[in-house]
Amino acid sequence: MIEVPSTPTRQKPRRTPQQLARAVGDGRNVGAALRHLDSHGEEPGADEVAQALAHFLVARCESHHAGWRVVRQVVVDSGGVTPWEKAARRAVPQVAEDLLLLAAEGGRTPLARAQHVAAQRRAEHVARYIDPKPVMKDLGVVRRTVTAERWQAALSSAVSARSREQVARAVEQSLPD
Numbered sequence: 001m002i003e004v005p006s007t008p009t010r011q012k013p014r015r016t017p018q019q020l021a022r023a024v025g026d027g028r029n030v031g032a033a034l035r036h037l038d039s040h041g042e043e044p045g046a047d048e049v050a051q052a053l054a055h056f057l058v059a060r061c062e063s064h065h066a067g068w069r070v071v072r073q074v075v076v077d078s079g080g081v082t083p084w085e086k087a088a089r090r091a092v093p094q095v096a097e098d099l100l101l102l103a104a105e106g107g108r109t110p111l112a113r114a115q116h117v118a119a120q121r122r123a124e125h126v127a128r129y130i131d132p133k134p135v136m137k138d139l140g141v142v143r144r145t146v147t148a149e150r151w152q153a154a155l156s157s158a159v160s161a162r163s164r165e166q167v168a169r170a171v172e173q174s175l176p177d
Helices: 017-025 032-038 046-062 064-077 084-104 109-125 132-139 146-156 164-174
Strands: none
Touching: 017 032, 032 046, 032 084, 032 109, 046 064, 046 084, 046 109, 064 109, 064 132, 064 164, 084 109, 109 132, 109 146, 109 164, 132 164, 146 164
């Protein structure tokens, strides 16, 4: 029997946070960036990776988060002018902070969970620019007054919905009588 000498397995060198952030900015290696945060979230450079992921995830809500799309459509249908991009930009720092907090909890952060956090934060920031009365009227939700904080929480919870009726239910359950 001929023995074949074993070749040592070579691991690829770990990407730097800057390389991961650039890759995420180009729409690549998102999973690797999440894993990097999970493993190295307290090391220098983690903030840069979290910021890149936050930008990516906030923008990706439009195409990859059904709940966000339903909430957005409900807001559009109710009329009014909403600064969508301004709200999205303002959500990014909070999403980055949330990603670092998720990484600090330990374990693996799935992409779906990170995407949901981005959708929730985006809804909270959009809520600041929306008059709740027309939206609630359009949904059939009857309330006299709603505080800004409650309205943000209501829209944030509504991103779990998959239909207009579920959005109405989520908003109604989030608002006190």
